Amino acid sequence: METRRMTSKKAAINEITKGKFIKKTGFESSYILTGLGRKLSRVRVLGLVVDKYVKEGSNYAAITLDDGTDTIRCKVFIITKIFDNVTKGDLIDVFGKLKEYNNEVYIMPEIISKADSNMETLRLLELEEAYKKHKESIEKIKQAPTRNANELKILFKDIIDPADIEAILESGCLDQVIPEKKIDTKDVILSIIKENEGIDYLSIIEKSGLDENTVDQTVQELLENKTCFEPSPGVIKVL
Numbered sequence: 001m002e003t004r005r006m007t008s009k010k011a012a013i014n015e016i017t018k019g020k021f022i023k024k025t026g027f028e029s030s031y032i033l034t035g036l037g038r039k040l041s042r043v044r045v046l047g048l049v050v051d052k053y054v055k056e057g058s059n060y061a062a063i064t065l066d067d068g069t070d071t072i073r074c075k076v077f078i079i080t081k082i083f084d085n086v087t088k089g090d091l092i093d094v095f096g097k098l099k100e101y102n103n104e105v106y107i108m109p110e111i112i113s114k115a116d117s118n119m120e121t122l123r124l125l126e127l128e129e130a131y132k133k134h135k136e137s138i139e140k141i142k143q144a145p146t147r148n149a150n151e152l153k154i155l156f157k158d159i160i161d162p163a164d165i166e167a168i169l170e171s172g173c174l175d176q177v178i179p180e181k182k183i184d185t186k187d188v189i190l191s192i193i194k195e196n197e198g199i200d201y202l203s204i205i206e207k208s209g210l211d212e213n214t215v216d217q218t219v220q221e222l223l224e225n226k227t228c229f230e231p232s233p234g235v236i237k238v239l
Helices: 013-017 118-142 149-155 162-171 185-195 201-208 212-224
Strands: 008-010 020-022 031-033 042-054 060-066 071-077 091-101 104-114 228-232 235-238
Touching (some): 008 118, 013 042, 042 071, 185 212, 185 235, 201 212, 212 235
Parallel strands (some): 008 042
Antiparallel strands (some): 042 060, 091 104
16 A cells, blocks of 8 residues: 555544544554544644643643544644644634554644634534545445455546545445434534524524524524523524
8 A cells, every 4th residue: 555645634523532543653644543434644623722731841732622522632742832822712723643642642733723613613514524425435335346445446536535445444334334424403503693693594594504494493492492592583692
């Protein structure tokens, strides 16, 4: 198998923490192999900083990220300035490489940028689309007349990334029933409402990309369970 640099993939934290760390040596990158058959070596994770630690007199610092699915630490050694402008409570977008030490998988960050709350909804939708496309690749391979990696790469040239073919075969997910990963529409809509100081139904539909009936039912549920209220007709706010 040829050695190549893995590109950054957007991922939810629980996809990383529930995966299996595959350690490689030499020039080959180590990676997380997920239950869905994705190889994660370099990742892009959006999360809230819930803890920050800088060891005095040492070139070591760490932050803990929480994206609502799980938590993971980002750790740096020697050069800690990447965390200088990061504080507890910040929402940040992190590009980094997955590492493991003492059975803990962590992110060694390469780029960190602060994000606004609109990014949370967008990232949920981006992840849903990524999982949907990956599941479609799994279904294509399931229906193929071969399970040989080289033959599949030729068969699906320019259709499925060769690295994805390798990961799907390695994970064994072809022989498993893969549950559909769905967006929690309530979380998406609630996130949109939280981002605004009062928002109307039409704006929620436009921002979420969901159909009117789904938005209406979800908003009614949020109103009934007292999560949200209507300060004026048709305008929704979080209590």
